[in-house]
Amino acid sequence: MHLSPDEIIYWQYGLFKLNATIVFSWVAMAVLVVGSWLITRKLSIGLQRARWQNLLEMVVIAITRQIEEIGLERAQNYLPFLGTLFLFVGTIALATIIPGFEPPTGSLSTTAALAVCVFVAVPFFGIREQGVGGYLGSYVKPTFIMLPFNIIGEFSRTLALAIRLFGNMMSGTVILAILLSIAPFFFPLFMTVLGLLTGMVQAYIFSILAAVYIAAATRTRDTRVAISTEQ
Secondary structure: OOOOHHHOEEEEEOOEEEEHHHHHHHHHHHHHHHHHHHHHOOOOOOOOOOHHHHHHHHHHHHHHHHHHHHOOOOHHHOHHHHHHHHHHHHHHHHHOOOOOOOOHHHOHHHHHHHHHHHHHHHHHHHHHHHHHHHHHHHHHOOOHHHHHHHHHHHHHHHHHHHHHHHHHHHHHHHHHHHHHHHOOOHHHHHHHHHHHHHHHHHHHHHHHHHHHHHHHHHHHHHHHHHHHHHO
16 A cells, blocks of 8 residues: 555656656646647637537636635636646646546645645735735734744645645545555445545535635735725
């Protein structure tokens, strides 16, 4: 039993290793890129639309509504980043039903990389909405004493994101392996379905948490805009 796809080495040259985490991460990205190209190459604005286009529009509308419900105005500005996060983790979760597929999210390096993406995106969107001064000023509100706590909070929530996704995805793999050794017929099928559901839930929660963090970084500008609009 492999506790992590990092343990599966396909090629190695000195310090350079090509493990299952890297391979299947690129496989998932390739599937998303090729799939998006195939779906969007012949989009229609008429009444007659392909089933794939209807599915794509449903996914985009659902993600956009979730972003708006969290409190992010102009959801289309955040859709590429948050939508990609959800689709990447969700695609990996769905692919776990394929025999031989090793989910990259079972490696802490993958979940850490995803968390770092959120860590970078939060100040990026915050600065874009509020400006450098407005965003950095939020670290000393309501008093400058909060500066070290806010900085620690930025790093701690990034670490929590990585460990949380890793723990939830890894637990399903470990439980499945244990049950497979005890009852190799019925339990694996049940746990595969349960793991599929868990993976999709984790994709949703991870994306929602990323959206919440971004909303917290951009809320000052959005609040000012709302107030000026009402006036």
